[in-house]
Amino acid sequence: MIVDKITNPLKVGVLGFGGLGQAAARILSCKGEMVWVGAADQQGYAYNSSGLDVQAAIATYSAHGSLGYLPEDGTLSQTSIKDLTNYAACDGYFLALPNLPNTFMADVARQFIQSGWQGVLVDALKRTSAVEQLLELQTQLQEAGITYVTGCGATPGLLTAAAAVAAQSYVEIHSVKITFGVGIANWEAYRATIREDIAHLPGYDVETAKAMSDKEVEALLAQTNGILALENMEHADDIMLELAGICSRDRVTVGGVVDTRNPKKPLSTNVQITGRTFEGKISTHTFTLGDETSMAANVCGPAFGYLKAGMALHRRGLFGLFTAAEIMPQFVK
Incomplete structure (x- = not known):
């Protein structure tokens, strides 16, 4: 375009x-x-x-x-x-x-x-x-x-688009793995975002996270030392890559770590795209965001x-x- x-x-x-x-x-x-x-x-x-x-x-x-x-x-x-x-x-x-x-x-x-x-x-x-x-x-x-x-x-967004571009090196996509690290000094600056993340934790869903009071969120974060570890999230990267014809959604996984007490990222945000080239080689592209860029x-x-x-x-x-x-x-x- x-x-x-x-x-x-x-x-x-x-x-x-x-x-x-x-x-x-x-x-x-x-x-x-x-x-x-x-x-x-x-x-x-x-x-x-x-x-x-x-x-x-x-x-x-x-x-x-x-x-x-x-x-x-x-x-x-x-x-x-x-x-x-x-x-x-x-x-x-x-x-x-x-x-x-x-x-x-x-x-x-x-x-x-x-x-x-x-x-x-x-x-x-x-x-x-x-x-x-x-x-x-x-x-x-x-x-x-x-x-x-x-x-x-x-x-979904920047990393999904990077995966769509990186996929072009392959004739078959085996997996897309997105791992993110988010660091914020104070969870209250991003209350809604943190609640959305909590909804992905085992034992929680969107409704329970929405209903949580600020004190309840603070109590949960106190138990985890301010860390939210998220795995196999219901993230729209999967349906977006499927709609774009890159791979089926079951080959896409998303997870990460959110530190609600430290602006420094707990780990580097990246996407790994693994696939097979036309020569039959298996390879992985990795696109990593700079740690200095904020959420x-x-x-x-x-x-x-x-x-x-x-x-x-x-x-x-x-x-x-x-x-x-x-x-x-x-x-x-």
Whole structure:
């Protein structure tokens, strides 16, 4: 796909303003091809067609718990996503939302479909079953004129796309193994993300993790010294690689370690793609992310790269659901 030349900055909204949402706003402040104009949280939203002040927004959210309190640009609302999308003029949205419950992202997509809005949506969904729910909306998204790219974070996302490219060396893929290491100084900065990770632990699921109070999460982390060790996760990398024709989902495994008390990664994030070449050789490609790149950088950066790619598709009249393993992200300057 030829890269579109962006003459006017794309107006971008961010749904969710926890750790990832705030990181997304900070990343957009470094970009010239996109401008952050809107955001919504559970209690309100903020919108400024010329661009929101990132530092003021983060300070307001930290002090009051909602962007609705932002002077001049904020509005308190119990239906913030609906109100923002109806009021704002955004070319695209990054859905930096926790998928709790597991139907939440599909429900948000239905809101966009019903609103009559047209544009580009990207998410950083994790669970295979959540992507399967979005696949059921394929026709509705096409008819609504929405280009939706799902699984655009680090994993699924950056590492899934790397696997899709690396697979080209082989005539048969034997396995794709994704291993991630995440380090954060304070779990409270990424409460929703940590709860989603807890849902993958033995004895937990999405509903139990969602219902946990902060004290219950802290008690669990106290038992594990702040470490979450995750194995054989239900991660959408599998269905994304299957849909892209790389390999069957049962050949894809995802796991990792999250340290909620230390910003240093407990291990290096990587993807290993093992396969057979046309000469009959068995080999493994390994793609490793730099330890200095944070979870936020590896999630939000690709998300906006895919939003730019999605906009190129949208301008060509290509609507519906795509995955991060099907198209290449475009670098946002």
